[in-house]
Structure formats: structure tokens, C-alpha cells
Amino acid sequence: MGNAACDHDADAPSFEDDVRIARAALAAGDVGHAIHHVAGAVASGADRPACAALIDELVAALARDPLAAVPATNLWYGLGGLRAALLARTGRHAEAIPLALACLAARPDAPFVPWLTAWVAHPGAAATVDPQAAARELVACVRHEPLGAALHALALSLHRAHPDHDYLTFATVKLHRVCWRYADAIAIARAALARGPRPMTAIALAGALREDGDLDGAIAAFELALRDQPDNAGILLDLGDLHLQQGRLDGALAAYQRALALEPDEPWAAPSACYVRWRQSGSADEAAALRAWAAAHPDNHRASELLAEVDAV
Numbered sequence: 001m002g003n004a005a006c007d008h009d010a011d012a013p014s015f016e017d018d019v020r021i022a023r024a025a026l027a028a029g030d031v032g033h034a035i036h037h038v039a040g041a042v043a044s045g046a047d048r049p050a051c052a053a054l055i056d057e058l059v060a061a062l063a064r065d066p067l068a069a070v071p072a073t074n075l076w077y078g079l080g081g082l083r084a085a086l087l088a089r090t091g092r093h094a095e096a097i098p099l100a101l102a103c104l105a106a107r108p109d110a111p112f113v114p115w116l117t118a119w120v121a122h123p124g125a126a127a128t129v130d131p132q133a134a135a136r137e138l139v140a141c142v143r144h145e146p147l148g149a150a151l152h153a154l155a156l157s158l159h160r161a162h163p164d165h166d167y168l169t170f171a172t173v174k175l176h177r178v179c180w181r182y183a184d185a186i187a188i189a190r191a192a193l194a195r196g197p198r199p200m201t202a203i204a205l206a207g208a209l210r211e212d213g214d215l216d217g218a219i220a221a222f223e224l225a226l227r228d229q230p231d232n233a234g235i236l237l238d239l240g241d242l243h244l245q246q247g248r249l250d251g252a253l254a255a256y257q258r259a260l261a262l263e264p265d266e267p268w269a270a271p272s273a274c275y276v277r278w279r280q281s282g283s284a285d286e287a288a289a290l291r292a293w294a295a296a297h298p299d300n301h302r303a304s305e306l307l308a309e310v311d312a313v
Contacts, residue, residue, distance in 0.1 A: 019050055035058070042085065043110065046111045077107040131162035135171040152179055169188065170200035170203065189205035205221040236256070249276050250280075272302065
């Protein structure tokens with residue numbers, strides 16, 4: 001849900017005020033005003049019993065079709081959370097779960113994790129979720145490190161319901177990585193790869209192995225991913241960096257050159273290739289080539305860092 005990022009007003013009422021105003025609006029028959037403040041209560045207190053009671057009151061007031069009164073688009077995270085709660089109450093977990101995840105990706109401190117945990121645990125619910133939709137939102141959540149600890153078990157439940165979905169496995173591994181559960185991340189990825197080729201899972205495995213200090217294992221995993229995505233310049237950049245980190249200059253140069261064949265003047269590969277050639281030969285000509293590239297691209301931090309290493313010698 002692309003519009004979940006709309007923020008609640010900085011000077012928004014307190015949870016208690018939202019509950020009070022929403023109840024007064026319901027009593028007066030002003031449903032639109034009530035929905036605004038129920039959404040406010042959801043935004044700050046979805047995990048509080050009073051919020052569940054307030055949603056009950058809203059549902060009772062909108063007995064015919066509560067969902068019809070809540071927009072499906074242009075949602076800020078409180079309204080998105082309210083819509084997700086109403087969807088879950090009608091058994092539409094397949095829609096509720098990705099929507100709530102989108103709200104969390106937009107506002108990582110939103111108190112929606114208890115709801116999500118309960119919905120995913122509902123019998124049969126995880127199997128009904130579109131794994132691509134769930135994976136997309138989980139990957140967005142990875143940007144917020146604390147959500148790794150909050151969501152890794154939930155992601156694993158979704159993965160177990162869709163064990164052969166490559167992107168969902170990728171998301172699950174990434175969430176385990178960001179909360180430093182490297183052994184679990186590696187085991188999940190390897191179990192999935194044992195069932196067949198999965199390039200995104202192989203990339204996630206490589207990342208977990210690299211962060212866990214197994215650089216040779218990371219190289220092997222990236223090479224596995226490259227078999228299925230031979231035109232993925234990003235994989236080649238990672239391979240080049242890993243070879244360079246281990247002093248394997250021939251392997252590093254080969255990877256950077258393959259990336260440049262795919263994307264000429266690629267802003268990481270181009271200065272890296274110049275630097276590796278200088279490392280191989282130590283020649284002033286190669287140092288000059290890197291210096292010229294850095295001068296032509298003054299905002300390229302990779303070139304600046306590598307040139308500083310050359311100048312330090």
C-alpha cells in the first residue's frame with residue numbers, strides 16, 4: 001500500500017482523547033468524524049484493550065458494511081491499520097496481513113505487531129496470503145532494524161506456508177539477518193536451496209554468510225545466484241568486493257569487468273577495476289587512470305576512497 005506512509009499529525013490527540021472523541025461522534029451519528037478518531041486510536045494504541053472495544057463500537061454502528069465506510073486507498077497508517085483490523089474481523093486475512101505490514105513499513109513504531117502475530121497464527125490464514133505481496137512488504141520492513149526482531153518469527157510462519165516462494169524466503173532470511181540470527185538465516189536459506197534453484201534466496205544466503213564471517217561461503221552463494229541471474233550486475237559487484245577483500249585480485253577484476261560489460265561506466269565497478277589493476281601492477285599509469293576517473297566523477301565516494309588508498313602508499 002504505497003500511501004501508508006502518510007503521517008498522523010504531530011499534534012494529534014492522545015489515545016484517550018481519540019477514544020473519547022470517537023465515542024462522542026458515534027453517539028451523535030457523525031460516523032466520518034468517529035472513523036477519523038478511531039484511526040487515531042489505532043495509530044497509537046492498537047495493542048490496548050480499549051482500542052479493541054472502540055472498534056467493536058464502530059462495527060456495531062456500521063452494522064451493514066463497516067468496510068464500506070473506510071477508504072481502501074490514500075491511507076495514512078492509522079486508517080490503514082483500522083481497515084486491516086476490519087478485514088481480519090471478516091476473515092479476510094489475505095488482505096489484512098499485507099496491509100498491516102505496509103503500514104509497519106511506513107511507520108515502524110506503529111503498534112500492529114500483536115495484531116499481525118495473531119492473524120498469521122489464525123488457522124489457515126498464512127496459506128491464503130499472496131506470498132509476493134507479503135514478501136514485498138516484509139522486505140520494506142527490513143529497512144528498519146528493530147522490525148527484524150519483531151517480525152522474523154512471523155515471516156518464518158509465512159515462509160512455512162509458502163516454502164517454495166523465492167522472494168518470501170529472501171525476505172525471511174533478511175529479517176533473521178537484521179536481528180543477528182545468522183545461524184537461523186543460513187539454515188532457512190540452505191533448506192530452501194536444497195529444494196531447487198532460488199536466486200534471491202542464494203543472494204540472501206550470501207549476505208548472511210558474509211555478515212557471519214564466512215567469505216568463501218558467501219562467494220559460493222553469490223556464484224550460485226549468478227547461474228540463474230547471469231546479467232545481474234549487483235551480484236558481480238558483491239563478488240568483486242569479496243574477492244578484493246580476500247586479496248584475490250584476478251577474481252575481483254574479472255567480476256568488475258563483467259559488471260562493466262553489462263553496465264559500462266557502472267559507478268562502483270569502474271573505479272574498482274582501476275584500483276585492482278593498480279594493485280596488480282603498481283604502475284603509475286593505473287594510478288593515473290583511477291585519478292582521472294575520480295576527477296571526472298567528483299561525487300563518487302567509492303573512487304575517492306580508493307584513490308585515498310593509492311595516495312597513502
